[in-house]
């Protein structure tokens with residue numbers, strides 16, 4: 674039987690990998706799990722794998738169905754992972770008597786706000802992915818009192834497919850990139866979010882009676898557009914590379930059709946996590962520069 678303080682689900686994904694790395698340097702013992710060793714959509718799979726872990730103190734769920742456009746044509750798969758998966762995990766946490774940290778998204782909002790979204794603002798997802806993530810939140814809330822839900826946005830990192838890596842690749846291949854300039858949000862480095870989750874985990878394990886359970890927002894500080902984000906990525910690349918890098922031009926969303934509708938504005942207000950846990954996200958430009966340093970060193 675494997676002993677660990679924290680079980681991390683979705684450990685092969687962009688965020689899950691980063692959480693496991695952060696836990697290594699924190700001194701906490703992590704048990705890293707992903708499909709095919711565990712399938713969170715299957716209650717028996719979740720139960721038998723978690724029963725094989727000796728007295729875990731906390732579960733962090735980074736497993737998810739994250740293909741936003743594909744979800745429109747395969748909603749059953751999205752709801753199975755993003756709604757039924759967290760429901761199964763919350764039931765298992767209740768049975769084991771341990772808390773759950775679950776990750777959610779800015780896509781639970783409709784993007785019509787004129788100020789950064791607060792945790793208590795009404796959800797109104799525009800697409801299947803957003804609806805499945807909202808149902809996942811509700812499944813956790815209704816089953817397990819001791820939960821933390823962390824909503825994040827525009828996640829990027831050194832692992833997996835994400836906007837930064839796509840822009841870097843296209844920026845080296847093409848002369849010019851067109852990027853939408855009328856959708857606003859907050860880019861978030863997976864490494865910053867992993868650090869935030871480890872700090873919450875440390876508090877949960879050391880003083881569980883003092884944990885302010887509930888939903889929180891965490892994203893990079895500052896609001897930008899995909900166009901300005903792409904501009905900054907290519908600017909950072911130019912500083913580090915001698916090869917030619919593409920120009921980037923702004924285009925409206927109307928000229929860049931996607932299968933799933935996206936919120937036009939999904940900035941998140943991070944005041945609650947600052948007040949409750951003393952966690953302040955770094956400015957997104959600073960985190961982007963840190964990731965670019967890590968990528969250029971092959972990390």
Ligand SMILES: NC(=O)c1ccc[n+]([C@@H]2O[C@H](COP(=O)([O-])OP(=O)(O)OC[C@H]3O[C@@H](n4cnc5c(N)ncnc54)[C@H](OP(=O)(O)O)[C@@H]3O)[C@@H](O)[C@H]2O)c1
Pocket residue numbers: 682683684685686687688689707708711712713714734735736737738739754758776777778779806825826827828829833
């Ligand atoms: N990426 C973003 O821009 C973004 C923005 C806001 C919020 N979020 C949220 O942040 C969290 C982490 O996202 P991410 O980008 O790190 O996701 P990711 O890279 O897609 O990783 C998700 C992981 O979950 C695994 N998984 C899928 N189905 C599973 C199942 N049935 N049982 C067990 N594991 C399963 C995946 O395995 P396979 O790869 O083999 O499918 C993958 O390793 C998610 O909750 C996501 O909704 C992401």
